[in-house]
Amino acid sequence: MQKMSIFDSLLDKVWQIARNEEDFLTAFARLTCDRERVAMILALPQLQDFCVTDGFSGKCETLAEELRLRGDKLNLETAASTIDPAHATAKQALELYTSAIRVAPQGSMSLARSYKGRVQVLLRTGDTDLALRDVKRALGFQLPPEDAIKLLSLAASCHQHKRAWDQAEKVLQEALDKLRNSELENNVKASMTGEIISQLKTINHEKQQDNLKQKKLKKTDSEPRSGSWGIPEVTYGKNADIPAASAALRLCFSPQKGRYMEATRNIKIGSVLIVEEPYAWALSREAMAQRCLHCCRLVPAPIPCTQCSTVSYCSEDCRDTGWQDYHRFECHVLHHLLSAKELSKMALLVYRIAVTAFARADPTSGDGNLSQKSSAHERDSTSTESDPRCDYPSSVNSPASFPFLSSDYASVHGQVTNSGSRTPADKLKRATSAFFLMKCLRHVAQDMTDDVEMTTSLLRHLQSCSCNAYQITEHVVPDGDVRNATQNELGGGAYPTVSLCNHSCNPNVARHSIGRLCIVRAIRNIRKGDEILDNYGPHFLSHDLEERQKYLETQYFFRCICEACSEKWPTADRLHEKVTGYKCIHCSMNIGLNLLNLKTCPHCKKKCDYGKIAKRLRVLAREYDRALEDLLHRRLHECLKTCVEYCDVMDSVVVHPNKGFVKCQQAVSLCWSLLGNTNATRTNLTFSL
Numbered sequence: 001m002q003k004m005s006i007f008d009s010l011l012d013k014v015w016q017i018a019r020n021e022e023d024f025l026t027a028f029a030r031l032t033c034d035r036e037r038v039a040m041i042l043a044l045p046q047l048q049d050f051c052v053t054d055g056f057s058g059k060c061e062t063l064a065e066e067l068r069l070r071g072d073k074l075n076l077e078t079a080a081s082t083i084d085p086a087h088a089t090a091k092q093a094l095e096l097y098t099s100a101i102r103v104a105p106q107g108s109m110s111l112a113r114s115y116k117g118r119v120q121v122l123l124r125t126g127d128t129d130l131a132l133r134d135v136k137r138a139l140g141f142q143l144p145p146e147d148a149i150k151l152l153s154l155a156a157s158c159h160q161h162k163r164a165w166d167q168a169e170k171v172l173q174e175a176l177d178k179l180r181n182s183e184l185e186n187n188v189k190a191s192m193t194g195e196i197i198s199q200l201k202t203i204n205h206e207k208q209q210d211n212l213k214q215k216k217l218k219k220t221d222s223e224p225r226s227g228s229w230g231i232p233e234v235t236y237g238k239n240a241d242i243p244a245a246s247a248a249l250r251l252c253f254s255p256q257k258g259r260y261m262e263a264t265r266n267i268k269i270g271s272v273l274i275v276e277e278p279y280a281w282a283l284s285r286e287a288m289a290q291r292c293l294h295c296c297r298l299v300p301a302p303i304p305c306t307q308c309s310t311v312s313y314c315s316e317d318c319r320d321t322g323w324q325d326y327h328r329f330e331c332h333v334l335h336h337l338l339s340a341k342e343l344s345k346m347a348l349l350v351y352r353i354a355v356t357a358f359a360r361a362d363p364t365s366g367d368g369n370l371s372q373k374s375s376a377h378e379r380d381s382t383s384t385e386s387d388p389r390c391d392y393p394s395s396v397n398s399p400a401s402f403p404f405l406s407s408d409y410a411s412v413h414g415q416v417t418n419s420g421s422r423t424p425a426d427k428l429k430r431a432t433s434a435f436f437l438m439k440c441l442r443h444v445a446q447d448m449t450d451d452v453e454m455t456t457s458l459l460r461h462l463q464s465c466s467c468n469a470y471q472i473t474e475h476v477v478p479d480g481d482v483r484n485a486t487q488n489e490l491g492g493g494a495y496p497t498v499s500l501c502n503h504s505c506n507p508n509v510a511r512h513s514i515g516r517l518c519i520v521r522a523i524r525n526i527r528k529g530d531e532i533l534d535n536y537g538p539h540f541l542s543h544d545l546e547e548r549q550k551y552l553e554t555q556y557f558f559r560c561i562c563e564a565c566s567e568k569w570p571t572a573d574r575l576h577e578k579v580t581g582y583k584c585i586h587c588s589m590n591i592g593l594n595l596l597n598l599k600t601c602p603h604c605k606k607k608c609d610y611g612k613i614a615k616r617l618r619v620l621a622r623e624y625d626r627a628l629e630d631l632l633h634r635r636l637h638e639c640l641k642t643c644v645e646y647c648d649v650m651d652s653v654v655v656h657p658n659k660g661f662v663k664c665q666q667a668v669s670l671c672w673s674l675l676g677n678t679n680a681t682r683t684n685l686t687f688s689l
């Protein structure tokens with residue numbers, strides 16, 4: 001049997017106490033605030049000697065060498081074969097080298113050689129920019145001259161592939177110089193010189209041909225794939241009070257709803273309403289091998305942390321910033337957080353929130369201002385708790401102070417915890433988790449704020465994140481086929497601005513991720529004065545009323561009274577295909593099914609050429625079929641153009657719920673998601689050595 005993780009056995013111990021000591025759970029249940037709960041856990045005699053033992057395994061040269069040699073073997077086989085290198089083999093070799101790089105100790109020869117091996121694979125798969133970066137990394141080591149010269153020759157091949165003839169010649173000249181000054185045997189020197197000269201000749205020949213053709217090919221970007229995200233800007237200009245939001249929104253407050261967002265003008269479907277950097281975020285364990293820990297980019301040739309073998313980065317920049325900002329606090333305890341079965345998947349995010357607050361605290365202010373900030377908000381948390389009626393999800397029961405910044409700890413700290421609605425067992429488990437996270441922090445940073453403060457903050461976030469954190473997602477598109485696209489959870493983040501939106505089972509906005517950013521767009525036309533309503537998971541199309549209410553009650557502690565819930569809208573399978581009626585664009589009253597000769601509303605008497613709208617709908621219905629073809633072929637902008645307009649027109653005149661409308665909405669939402677994080681099987685093997 002596998003050894004139990006430190007946290008799982010700690011929790012076991014606490015459950016035992018709860019079972020064996022009669023008064024313990026009763027007394028714990030009676031406590032009225034998180035600080036008292038924390039104090040009780042901290043005072044438990046059975047936990048006094050608990051500490052997080054290191055158990056940190058770091059790097060392993062033997063394993064690195066084993067992996068690298070397997071990569072080399074595969075590499076040789078593919079290089080020797082006359083058939084085109086199979087995609088799978090290249091991918092496998094790439095994975096072996098990448099794994100070797102991840103576990104190889106800093107500064108070791110096996111790290112340098114693994115980089116060199118990966119250069120060869122990347123060159124073969126045409127990823128020359130990535131290959132060139134690895135060349136640079138490998139050349140940073142004190143390599144034997146043959147290896148260094150071979151690397152320069154590989155670099156020349158990369159430049160050659162990019163038709164950067166001058167650079168190719170330059171590195172080969174460098175290789176020749178190195179060879180001349182080396183102490184290699186003369187026969188080795190002669191043979192290597194011969195190879196380089198012949199490579200130079202080929203390059204020279206290709207260069208002349210290129211000049212003859214006068215074909216100046218556009219140079220490829222030196223930052224491949226990484227700069228390709230089109231990050232949208234908010235529509236209608238930035239909000240001065242809430243910089244992550246559009247100026248078309250404002251933050252409101254009411255005792256019944258808490259904080260919520262409202263439209264200050266009519267908002268068109270498709271408008272970008274929020275673009276937010278998380279206060280803190282974390283990749284899930286599964287995503288750590290594929291994505292950059294710091295920027296969330298998909299990394300085909302990642303670099304590792306200099307100390308652990310768990311995480312990957314796209315670049316030295318991300319690695320160094322990530323280390324400085326948070327990873328130095330988690331590197332040596334990450335294995336404890338990731339191996340615990342009973343620990344919430346939010347634990348790493350919560351840990352990051354605490355370390356972000358700690359790291360951003362002014363070092364001159366003594367023990368950091370996390371505790372000061374927590375104390376300042378203590379009253380908030382107790383008042384929230386004493387009045388569970390006011391516990392609206394994603395909102396706080398007090399007006400915000402402006403500007404409302406995503407990077408301000410107060411924005412996250414103010415989120416509701418729903419403590420008052422949780423069971424004693426739930427709170428006990430969370431308090432134990434908070435205690436464990438505090439001990440992890442203590443293990444890596446002894447000079448932190450005092451134990452009670454820190455644990456109370458952690459407990460607060462363990463509760464608030466379960467109703468305020470958002471998933472970071474990607475769409476997996478197997479072999480580029482959109483029909484088989486599935487959504488995959490990459491991790492979670494704390495987005496204070498997005499959290500200001502309340503829930504509806506028929507939302508008027510849709511969320512998607514671009515890297516670690518959260519983008520919120522209008523998925524319907526929103527009228528001035530309407531509330532901005534997001535969906536927390538159960539949509540009316542996919543979950544029936546009972547399921548939705550149950551989910552929202554347990555997870556978010558409220559009863560939904562959205563239109564879909566109060567009017568008992570049917571789920572997708574029971575929704576009629578046909579339009580059940582049209583509505584007046586002015587007063588929204590039902591104007592029947594025949595629009596053709598209608599010029600005035602029978603209810604409000606206002607004028608509108610409904611015949612024209614009916615014709616437009618007919619044209620758009622035809623174009624919609626073509627738009628779905630566009631979607632299949634990933635012509636996302638073309639698809640969006642038609643679908644957004646179709647939704648727009650349908651939204652204004654069709655009586656909801658309507659199947660055609662929601663289907664079109666789903667196509668729009670899918671396009672937006674596909675413009676963000678995607679993960680397609682790459683099929684760009686175009687170049688062979």
Ligand SMILES: [Zn+2]
Nearest residue numbers: 292295314318
């Ligand atoms: Zn990165």
Ligand SMILES: [Zn+2]
Nearest residue numbers: 305307308331
């Ligand atoms: Zn690390």
Ligand SMILES: [Zn+2]
Nearest residue numbers: 505560562565
């Ligand atoms: Zn609802």
Ligand SMILES: [Zn+2]
Nearest residue numbers: 584587601604
């Ligand atoms: Zn009317």
